[in-house]
Amino acid sequence: MGSLQLVHLTYAGSGKPSAQIVFGPELTTIYGASDTGKTFIVRSVEYMLGGAKLTMVPEAEGYTQILLGLLLPDGSPLTLVRRPGTNSTHLHREDLRDLVHRPADTIVNSVHNARSKNSLSVHLMRAMGLDEVLIRKNEAGGTRSLTLTDLVHLSVVTEDRMIAMPSPVLRTGTATTRTAETSVMRFLLTGEGDPSVDTGPNAGQRRVNRGQINLLDQLVIDLSAKLESDETERELKDRLARVKTAIDAQSTALRAADEGHREAVRERMTHARRLAVLDERMAEVSDLLGRFSLLEDQYRSDLERLVMVNEAGSILGYFRVGTCVFCGADPEHQHPGHSQQEATQLHIAVQAEATKTTALLTDLLPTIADLAREQDENARTWQAVKEDLEALDELIAEAEGQLAPLREGLQELLDARSAVERGLELHVRIAELEDKRSRLHGEGAVPATRPAEYIAARVVNDFDSVLQRTLGSWEVPAVDNSGYDQYNAELRAGGRPRAGRGKGVRSVLHSAFTTSLARFCIERDLPHLGFVVLDSPVVTYRQPVKYIPEDPDVPDVRITSTVVDRFYEDMLAFPGQAVIIENGDPPLGVLSEATTYNFTAADGRPGFLP
Template structure:
């Protein structure tokens, strides 16, 4: 059966060295450090094969041409050239791997349009012999032409889809595309498209449903007028994931800054409490010093007065006539030594009082000195505490400025997330209304025969057998009784749906489904693109994530067995992983090791090394 093969992906710029990966005809493994452009390669392949857009990375600045090399089913080369943010794709019937200045052999649009024959989808499907295939689009049996995107999502799996909730068979998960997506799976495993069926409403239906259809149309128009973007559901979900990632990245520094602000405020409050206690003690010390110094002055004044009294008494003792200056006795009542005795007694009394006052002063002076020292220490500490408060005020002010900036960024992301969620809700409601309208239009459609809706049991059993063999070959634990449930479009293994498993198991089951489907088609000469591109297909360990589901732990054995099995894959396989592949793979497959450093190949773009 006709198949395609990828030969290279190249980014070119007029003044840039080419960024290029050459794909081997069998297994190619690109592994190494995160943020080196591995997943960007997968997204670029998807973009070159008709993807709506691509989120460019800073390292791609200056690169104006993206080249994707293909080998067509007849073995001839074809190079697709597309510029970033362009819907035009130029076709060259040659293997070009450098900056292109020649005129193209043809030009097509990246957007698939069934009414136009000038799209990449129709061009490649024509080369694959699939341009006349019809697939069923509604339950009434209405059909539409097969598109390249219908097949691509079954062969190329991005990291987000690898671990996402949407089953591998479904491209968008929207209700209005479910029938078509299931029909694509049926076409791949049976090789049979759907016959064209006239599914327009009959006259009776037009009368009965006209009002309902018009009402649904009006509701759809009303809801569509509220949409603020032209992005489809997949693009919105990708943007929602990017916003959530950015929120997680922004929330961490905001929480850290808030915590630093809280600690700074607590430290300032503690310093303020210490300063208040210092002020209180300083007031007490100052009050005591004032009182004690007054007392000291009083003691010294008393001693001076006592000294004066003692001196005056000695002088008065020399007077011989008149009344006694000490007791007031008249001369006739005085004895011969009266004045001498009185002088001695006064001196003794003064000396006793002076000694007592001196003792009190001696006790007071050390206390005053200690209080002076304490007051000086307290004042020095007060100056330091006030300086510390100033420092904390400055830190708090700076942190509050940082919080305001971070909070503004987070609030902007939250607002953007709300807009995206609102858009997704509107699109879901529009899809639901469109599905109801499709059912109304399709009910009682004029059709001589209804196409078969489900995959035959025997075919489904054969596919389930291949899926189980793949999981057994990889030695995946808790994955017995694997099957594709076509009624729920879901993969089951170990008695559980894929959506009920943890992210590690979801990625493994998605990888097993994609490779098993390719093997099934190639072994039976059924239609398939001929290659698979898997981003992070087997993950032995993931950091715990919020709301993740507990599941079995995947060991390194699964990784080794996965790569061993992929060495015998019948088509072309391109694997993107962080971990190192086994030594046997390094020797037998085309491998690229992105180191993220100046040693070896830093990443996809040469600028990674700078």
């Protein structure tokens, strides 16, 4: 489908320096201090696209022309020139960016009038191929033409509407325009307008339709009988969200208990291995002590025998010099060295053997003492490890006692989730059958019990998926199960309607709705202006405040800087053109990739209007 592109917004006046913003083809961010004209830019864009009124600011005094440059779907330029406070717009089929003096190619009414065929709305809708689209305007089936204002309302969002209580879908909030406003939403999501005349089927077709309706009714009854509760689809989705939260909590507790159990088992295995090593060492040391004790006894026995031999030799005179006790020869008749060799040889041998045995015993005794000390220390360590092992056995038993109920509770939650998912699947199938039945009703088979302007459940679900994906990529907290409630023309998130949320969440939801609608239409080649202009799309608060139902202006969740960063990252990948107005500075990555304007009274550009 054809779409428009914003090129520039210019304020011009004789003798005045031009005030101009040139929009990038993708993302443009305008940020900076308050009271520098940022919001005035958004209101000016809305005014130039068919707005009825623009409150001028003191800085705009002396500017006599407002220029809005556009690129039409065919790529040709178009400049809209409008004097503040007038209801006529001059169209120039060229790109003009300064005070215009030349005659206009066409002069049209700025504000759409159903009785006029010469309006800006008619001209631009024709350029986009939407000039013959009709939308339903009342319950009786009356229709009117789709207007530019219908589309601008869903693309250009001012700061006050961003946080306002009414639904983003509703433009005026009055009962008389509600049907038309919801019909516009249906047209954007489906690409199908409403017929001006519907003659309905003939009698034969009505009979066939009635038969099909009866069959569908029976199928709906059969499926409804399989529902295990009387909960609505929304209530089931809310319960599913609660069950999933409980499953996450139970899984976390189970993982913690299981990790504690595994850690205790690992530690017990370590202690068991250590105990086995101690047992082995104690057995080895005990064996060594036994062997060394026998050796000590042998050494002491040898020493005692040597002492006895020495004493016997002294008594018998074996160890003194004189008459040889062996041969009876006197010293003078003995050979040289005979006395030393015969008389003292036995004494020397005994002394040498005693010295050697004493040295061996001296070396052995410290070893035996060290082994005894090691054995005592091992025994104490073994007892401590044994006590730790018994304590770990108790801890493991306690952990196993905790794991069983946690596993049972998790299984119960998983069963509950499966039951809810089965119920939701039945609701989806019932909705599909009811949608087919509704279409047959709309063809005149029987009086319709459901308004014909409702959107098919499949289409709404597709849009809800885009909206949920957008909020998920922004990491917005507490907005699960977000979606468009077409029966109440409202957004729902986190189990509550948008009107029941705080200002910060209302702002984020409005931004997500507007960008998701544009993304949905652009990606599916459905009708859309092709751009979004968002004033203060992400409102932040320093501290979270508990939600108070009686005071919906209180922020109910904390909108952190993470949401802001993810918002800008997502807008860099936006498939159309986006203009973001915010007080806070965008992330550095955005500043390097987007078209940016910084308004500040301290340095840089002071503001939009000089």
